[in-house]
Amino acid sequence: MMMSVDADVLRVLADPLRLRIVSLLAGEALCVCHLIEETGARQTNLSNHLKVLREAGLVDTEPCGRFVYYRLRPEALDVVATALGDLAATARETAANARKRPC
DSSP: OOOHHHHHHHHHHTSHHHHHHHHHHHHSOEEHHHHHHHHOOOHHHHHHHHHHHHHTTSEEEEEETTEEEEEEOHHHHHHHHHHHHHHHHHHHHHHHTTOOOOO
16 A cells, blocks of 8 residues: 555645646756746746645755756655555556455
8 A cells, every 4th residue: 555655745746737847857957947937837836836846855956056956856756656556566466366355
């Protein structure tokens, strides 16, 4: 079973804009001005979403002069990917063995 921490991360990633931000950060570190360009979202909205991503442990910050760059933490996604992979493996085994609970 997936732990509650993974459920929290899934909830964070379920938001379309946060998922878009994570997808963009997978390719390169970006500052808020880049994310505004790419998403069309307002700065305050992006800042709020980035705060949620940081608190979930998905994003790190890197100060660079007067800018702050955001970088995706792949190891945080690895935890969720492993949990989902384990769940899929269990489902495959259940289907292959035609396992079901009797009524």
